[in-house]
Amino acid sequence: MRLFSRPLPAALAIGLVAQILFCWRLTTPHVLVFDEVHYVPAARMLRGLVGPVNIEHPLLGKTLIALGMTIFGDGPLGWRALSTVAASAVVTGVFAILWLIFGRVRTASIGAVLTLLNFTVFVQARIAMLDGFMAAFVVTGLAALLWAMRARGAAVWWRWLLGALLLGLAVGTKWTALPYLGLAGATYLIARWRRPDLWPGLHPLVALPLLGGVAMLAYFATFWPAFLYADQPLTFARLLPFQLDMYRQQTQVLPPHTYQSSWWTWPFDWRPVWYFYEPADGAQRGILMLGNPVVMWGGLVAVVAGIAAWVRDGDARTGGVALLWIASVAMWALIPKSLGFYYYYYLSSIWLAMAIAAAFDHWRVRLRYWDEAFLAASAVLFVHFHPILSAAALRGPGSFHGWMWLKSWV
DSSP states (O other), rough: GGGGSSHHHHHHHHHHHHHHHHHHHHHHOOOOTTTHHHHHHHHHHHHTTTOOOOSSSOSSSHHHHHHHHHHSSSSSHHHHHHHHHHHHHHHHHHHHHHHHHOOHHHHHHHHHHHHHHHHHHHHHHTTTHHHOOOOOOOHHHHHHHHHHHTOHHHHHHHHHHHHOOOOOOOHHGGGHHHHHHHHHHHHHHHHHHTTTHHHHHHOOHHHHHHHHHHHHHHHHHHHHHGGOOSSSSSOOHHHHHHHHHHHHHHHSSSOTTTOOOGGGGGGGOSSSSEEEEEEEEEEEEEEEEEEOHHHHHHHHHHHHHHHHHHHHHOOOHHHHHHHHHHHHHHGGGGGGGSSOGGGGGGHHHHHHHHHHOOOOOOOOTTTTTTTHHHHHHHHHHHHHHHHHTTTTSSTTOOOOOOOSSSSOOO
16 A cells, blocks of 8 residues: 555556546447547548548647547547547546645545546547547646646756647647646746746746747647648648638537537536437447536535635645636636537536645645545446446436436436
8 A cells, every 4th residue: 555655656556547447348339429420530531631621620639539540440449549548648647736736645646536536537538529638638738837846957848848748739639728828827927926946947038938839839730730631731821821710610600509508507517418318239328428416516615615725824726726727617708609518618627626636635634534435425426327428228218317417417
């Protein structure tokens, strides 16, 4: 057990468990699920360098799906394999962030395990969509920037550059990662103003241009495959106008959708999305993009507690994690999307698990062992809901009613 009291073995153990869990029965169902109908064909076109398709998003996420198909074949395993790796990176990245902020293996482990047990990461791990890759780059990018915070010498620089590179790749997967570049820069300025010994030798006049410049170079580099298309290849003259084309696609007014929801309802787990519910592989199966109610609703209490810890006790670390969640939700009030869907809350659900771990860390003396009880409750619900998260065989078309706590979940 002493081995797992050290951060690296603990993080690797949790990451390995996550990877095994994400891969179990990964190829079920053997048909395209939800937005896989858009991204898998786009990945096929990209793999063959045929021509532009699915131009409303940058290329990197579809490139990674195409890479999975190249390694594992054009089938369910190839479509989804790298999504499992991305989700495991999210789990271990959460561990790294909490360890770097709080320096406690228990706190980091609580946050990582809650991330694993929060249904959203499990569901996104098993589908070929862009959000899982984007989240992995954001989480690991922020972890790298924090890793640079207390480094010395050249390590400060290359870790900072690594963080900038990963955040640039996140934007190259999906534009919704862009606000996190701004948040990272603002957090750096505030933290360094309070404690000039952080990121030693990395002056703001150097750090911020490096952050933005490297991220921008990484972003534009993700378009390289488009220059090799057989039909309508991208050119340097078209690179910037193409960004405007994507913006117009992103902001077009779309017709109403059955599963649309407003951003302010997402924290309440109000309107999840059925990614799949139909007969497949010889049985009725379903995949519901839903958050673990223990984590989602308990996390709201943790956010309030985190702000209280900052205001009352001056705990900027716990308050900062809570503010990260608040900012991640508030940005959707400004993003010009005509329709909203619950899976847009994916990154916020990750920060919510971190907010819970941070709150338990702050009140660890008063709430001793409550974190273990919270984990147990989360695990019980994970097991209970697992059949409609994993496309397990159900008894029949009406089986989903057994899991519908709210009418809005139907």
